[in-house]
Amino acid sequence: MRILLVEDEKRMASFIKRGLTEQRYTVDLAYDGEEGLFLAETNPYDLIILDVMLPKADGITVCRELREKNIDVPILMLTAKDDVRDKIVGLDSGADDYLTKPFAFDEFLARVRVLLRRQRTDKSTTLKVADLELDQLTHKVTRAGREIELTATEYALLEYLMLNANQVVTRTMISEHVWDQDFDSFSNVINVYVNYVRKKVDTGFSKKLIQSVRGAGYIMKESAS
Amino acid sequence: MKLNSIRFKASILYTSILCVILVAFSGSLFYVTRQILYRDLDEILTLKATKIADILTSYEDLKKTSPPPNTLINKLFGIDYRMRLIIDDLWRSDVRALGLKKDYTLVLNNNGRAIIKSGNLNNNIAALFQSQFPFDLTNRFFKDVKGKHHKFRAINFPFSYKGKYIFVIQVATPLDSVIKLLTKLLYFIGASVFFILALTSFLGSFFARRILKPVLNITNIADDISHTDLNLRIEETEVDEEMKHLIRSFNAMIDRLEKSFEHINEFSSHVAHELKTPIAIIKGEIELCLSETRDIPEYKRVMIVSLEEIDRLVKIIKDLLLLARLDYNPEVFEFETFNLIEFLEEIFSHSKILAMEKKIEIGLDVPPEPRMIEGDKIHLNRLLFNLINNAIKFTPRGGKIIISLSVQGDSACIAISDSGIGIAQKDLSNIFNKFFRSHQYDPDSPPGSGLGLNIAQSIARAHHGTIEVESSPSKGTTFRVVLPLV
Numbered sequence: 001m002r003i004l005l006v007e008d009e010k011r012m013a014s015f016i017k018r019g020l021t022e023q024r025y026t027v028d029l030a031y032d033g034e035e036g037l038f039l040a041e042t043n044p045y046d047l048i049i050l051d052v053m054l055p056k057a058d059g060i061t062v063c064r065e066l067r068e069k070n071i072d073v074p075i076l077m078l079t080a081k082d083d084v085r086d087k088i089v090g091l092d093s094g095a096d097d098y099l100t101k102p103f104a105f106d107e108f109l110a111r112v113r114v115l116l117r118r119q120r121t122d123k124s125t126t127l128k129v130a131d132l133e134l135d136q137l138t139h140k141v142t143r144a145g146r147e148i149e150l151t152a153t154e155y156a157l158l159e160y161l162m163l164n165a166n167q168v169v170t171r172t173m174i175s176e177h178v179w180d181q182d183f184d185s186f187s188n189v190i191n192v193y194v195n196y197v198r199k200k201v202d203t204g205f206s207k208k209l210i211q212s213v214r215g216a217g218y219i220m221k222e223s224a225s
Numbered sequence: 226m227k228l229n230s231i232r233f234k235a236s237i238l239y240t241s242i243l244c245v246i247l248v249a250f251s252g253s254l255f256y257v258t259r260q261i262l263y264r265d266l267d268e269i270l271t272l273k274a275t276k277i278a279d280i281l282t283s284y285e286d287l288k289k290t291s292p293p294p295n296t297l298i299n300k301l302f303g304i305d306y307r308m309r310l311i312i313d314d315l316w317r318s319d320v321r322a323l324g325l326k327k328d329y330t331l332v333l334n335n336n337g338r339a340i341i342k343s344g345n346l347n348n349n350i351a352a353l354f355q356s357q358f359p360f361d362l363t364n365r366f367f368k369d370v371k372g373k374h375h376k377f378r379a380i381n382f383p384f385s386y387k388g389k390y391i392f393v394i395q396v397a398t399p400l401d402s403v404i405k406l407l408t409k410l411l412y413f414i415g416a417s418v419f420f421i422l423a424l425t426s427f428l429g430s431f432f433a434r435r436i437l438k439p440v441l442n443i444t445n446i447a448d449d450i451s452h453t454d455l456n457l458r459i460e461e462t463e464v465d466e467e468m469k470h471l472i473r474s475f476n477a478m479i480d481r482l483e484k485s486f487e488h489i490n491e492f493s494s495h496v497a498h499e500l501k502t503p504i505a506i507i508k509g510e511i512e513l514c515l516s517e518t519r520d521i522p523e524y525k526r527v528m529i530v531s532l533e534e535i536d537r538l539v540k541i542i543k544d545l546l547l548l549a550r551l552d553y554n555p556e557v558f559e560f561e562t563f564n565l566i567e568f569l570e571e572i573f574s575h576s577k578i579l580a581m582e583k584k585i586e587i588g589l590d591v592p593p594e595p596r597m598i599e600g601d602k603i604h605l606n607r608l609l610f611n612l613i614n615n616a617i618k619f620t621p622r623g624g625k626i627i628i629s630l631s632v633q634g635d636s637a638c639i640a641i642s643d644s645g646i647g648i649a650q651k652d653l654s655n656i657f658n659k660f661f662r663s664h665q666y667d668p669d670s671p672p673g674s675g676l677g678l679n680i681a682q683s684i685a686r687a688h689h690g691t692i693e694v695e696s697s698p699s700k701g702t703t704f705r706v707v708l709p710l711v
Contacts, residue, residue, distance in 0.1 A: 009502055009506070011506045011510075011530060011534070012502065012505060012506050012509070015506065015509045015510045015513055016509065018513060019509070019513045019516075022513070022516075022517070053498060079498075080497060080498040080501035080502060080505070081494060081497075081498065082497075083494070086494075100501075101501050101502065101504075101505035102501055102504045102505035102507075102508040102509070103505065103508075103509075104508075104512065105508075105509055105512035105513055105516070106512070106516075
């Protein structure tokens with residue numbers, strides 16, 4: 001899951017990014033409205049966290065412009081302005097949620113999860129494909145009841161594959177949703193990581209869940225090959 | 226209607242002025258009418274007395290032409306007596322012809338003995354005449370005589386026959402009809418005055434209410450206005466010029482209030498934002514840190530960040546309080562006259578220490594002769610260090626800062642020029658706004674309060690001075706503080 005954080009206060013941005021990264025999210029940072037708008041227009045984020053008081057272009061403007069360009073990524077507004085009128089302006093500009101600073105970090109994470117699963121039909125925090133289970137809260141992954149240890153990147157990759165189960169996922173999609181903007185999508189890293197995950201998930205089971213699709217990418221499917 | 230309302234006062238004032246005018250007018254009307262009526266009456270009385278005098282004259286004339294009464298023949302034949310009877314008849318018929326039925330007539334000789342009196346003159350009236358209307362042989366005059374039931378107007382009319390015999394003719398006529406007329410007039414005037422006053426006070430009150438209606442409107446709208454609906458305005462249609470003026474002033478006052486409320490709102494929202502950001506960082510860092518077991522350097526880092534953010538909070542609060550004091554408490558300034566050159570040399574030596582860390586070179590360029598100004602050393606110190614600290618902050622390592630003084634007429638211009646990153650043209654107009662910060666240059670140092678230049682400007686203003694800024698990006702910035710010399 002790849003998140004764009006637009007926040008001009010560097011220390012604020014720093015701990016939010018750290019907190020999100022610890023939750024296995026991939027985070028891109030923008031320090032002003034223009035940069036945020038540019039990143040949001042050029043990358044397919046799963047969520048945008050937007051401060052309102054920003055240099056160059058404020059959060060309300062950024063939000064409006066994104067919605068005008070039909071970019072319907074969930075947007076969480078984060079601001080010190082807690083006046084009801086400010087909240088209304090924020091939400092009416094196209095934001096999906098509004099959180100005022102200072103906030104409880106756990107609540108913030110919960111709201112992030114809500115916005116991320118909003119597009120899914122299944123609203124539970126546990127993802128399931130066959131006997132493979134992924135708990136988004138504890139980040140525990142089990143297959144047939146046996147726990148699988150994964151690194152942060154491996155977890156993010158598996159989560160993305162499971163969220164798009166039964167669909168072909170291209171390398172570009174993986175690079176856009178699992179890695180941040182500094183990642184070079186032409187490198188071989190995706191193949192390497194997919195192999196790591198495949199090894200940990202499918203080894204020892206007759207049903208292979210992660211399959212390669214020649215010339216396209218990968219697919220996670222319940223049915224055995 | 227309240228007793229101290231303008232409406233009440235205005236209608237009372239109108240009514241009382243009108244009352245005085247009406248009373249004076251009807252009083253004089255009454256007096257003049259009465260005078261005219263009495264004069265007419267007096268003329269008639271004079272006329273009557275004259276007529277009687279004429280008759281008396283002709284009677285005396287007749288007496289003269291008749292034979293002398295004391296002659297023996299006359300006495301014997303009784304001519305005189307008959308003569309007298311004839312003359313008396315003549316007299317009576319003549320007087321009767323005058324139509325003096327209602328009048329009381331009395332003719333006295335010079336001894337006061339009644340020669341002739343009219344038939345209606347009974348004893349009561351005669352006594353009245355004697356007590357209130359004594360005869361006078363020399364002067365003609367008029368007098369009011371008061372009876373038990375009636376009033377009379379009487380004339381005393383002395384009259385001499387050929388300068389020898391003197392008679393007094395007294396004629397009195399009842400005043401009943403005149404008094405009746407005057408009483409009616411008085412009643413009429415009284416009723417009219419009462420009616421007019423009642424009508425005027427009612428109409429006055431009515432029109433006062435109409436004239437004051439805009440005031441009531443203004444009051445109602447003023448009552449409705451609170452800090453949440455300062456957008457209300459009074460319409461100035463269909464009102465008098467004075468009211469228009471009042472309404473315009475009132476609306477202008479609300480405009481100003483609305484503006485300053487907006488300003489305060491904006492300011493407090495800024496303050497909230499500024500105070501909340503460090504708190505959000507401390508809270509976030511600590512919560513995140515506590516969510517898992519961390520190693521000691523991480524705990525240390527969180528502590529350091531928190532401490533720095535707390536320092537930032539303290540600085541913001543201190544600066545806000547200082548700004549409020551500078552702007553609204555002029556007594557915080559203690560003015561003294563001192564030499565600006567010495568003062569700048571002192572500042573220069575302190576600045577060198579501050580700039581040492583970033584290896585920034587600081588220069589001082591001041592004229593040798595002393596320049597005296599009147600100012601508060603502590604606050605001017607704060608002003609200049611604010612500018613110098615900014616210069617150091619936004620100047621890269623190895624850069625240069627120059628503090629210089631030039632005299633322009635009767636003011637001193639202190640310039641602080643740096644070779645720093647400069648300020649973008651579009652930011653130049655904003656740098657004196659509260660909480661404005663240009664894009665953070667040094668991410669490692671926590672940002673300032675965003676109030677430094679505001680404080681500097683407030684101090685300059687208290688010294689009747691100004692601060693100007695000139696900058697070109699990536700070349701440097703010059704702040705000029707202009708202060709009046711003594």
